[in-house]
Amino acid sequence: MKTDVTEIARGVHRIATFHPDFGIQFNQFLVTDDEPFLMHTGMRRMFQSTLAGVSQVMDPARLRWIGFSHFEPDECGALNEWLALAPQALAVCGFVGATVMLNDFAERPARVLADGEVLATGTHRLRYLATPHVPHGWDAGLLFEEGDRTLFCSDLFFQPGDPAPLTEADVAGPAGVAIREGAKGPLANDIPYTPYTDATLRRLAALEPRTLAVMHGSSFRGDGRRAILELAGVLGEVLGKAERR
Ligand SMILES: [Fe+2]
Numbered sequence: 001m002k003t004d005v006t007e008i009a010r011g012v013h014r015i016a017t018f019h020p021d022f023g024i025q026f027n028q029f030l031v032t033d034d035e036p037f038l039m040h041t042g043m044r045r046m047f048q049s050t051l052a053g054v055s056q057v058m059d060p061a062r063l064r065w066i067g068f069s070h071f072e073p074d075e076c077g078a079l080n081e082w083l084a085l086a087p088q089a090l091a092v093c094g095f096v097g098a099t100v101m102l103n104d105f106a107e108r109p110a111r112v113l114a115d116g117e118v119l120a121t122g123t124h125r126l127r128y129l130a131t132p133h134v135p136h137g138w139d140a141g142l143l144f145e146e147g148d149r150t151l152f153c154s155d156l157f158f159q160p161g162d163p164a165p166l167t168e169a170d171v172a173g174p175a176g177v178a179i180r181e182g183a184k185g186p187l188a189n190d191i192p193y194t195p196y197t198d199a200t201l202r203r204l205a206a207l208e209p210r211t212l213a214v215m216h217g218s219s220f221r222g223d224g225r226r227a228i229l230e231l232a233g234v235l236g237e238v239l240g241k242a243e244r245r
């Protein structure tokens, strides 16, 4: 599998691997800084591909922080491989992720971030936002790079296939199509529509991101607030209705 690396915002590198069996991209994001930060580890079985991508940018043994939005193999399956390779590396996540998942799964304890807490990596400041069940998982949380206003938005804005690294065109539209199509297939119900889904998305929109770093599909540069509100509208329409049936 080929891994492509693209700088999508200042010091933010998208490490993209298209997996033909799944027909989707798995994108990790490396923030180069005094204390380099990797958002998502990639799957354990894809570790060599992700490692090759990170190695194009820096010595992977320098990695200091590993963030992930929720406990699933593509988000953090290769965590222990990274902890073994980078002696200074620690995972960062919320209380639930650390207490319920990583305390057993990970070879080293995680650094716990409170909702709203900032992780300073040198020139970048990454704010942690607890987002339970958005996109999914009790432990879900996202990170927001405050300097360039980049939101690492995990599985939100999912687009299938192998699209361009970065687009300024509409991403909410293609993501909406994927949500509607996904609702008919065997992987339906990936995003639960809870009493706090809409409020969580509105909180993310209020950050006014300039770049949306998307885990599966093209990242987006432009009016992130508008794109998130459009996505919230689609989720309310498709999933909110399903909930009420
Ligand atoms: Fe996920």
Ligand SMILES: [Fe+2]
Binding pocket: 074, 075, 154, 155, 215, 216
């Ligand atoms: Fe994912």
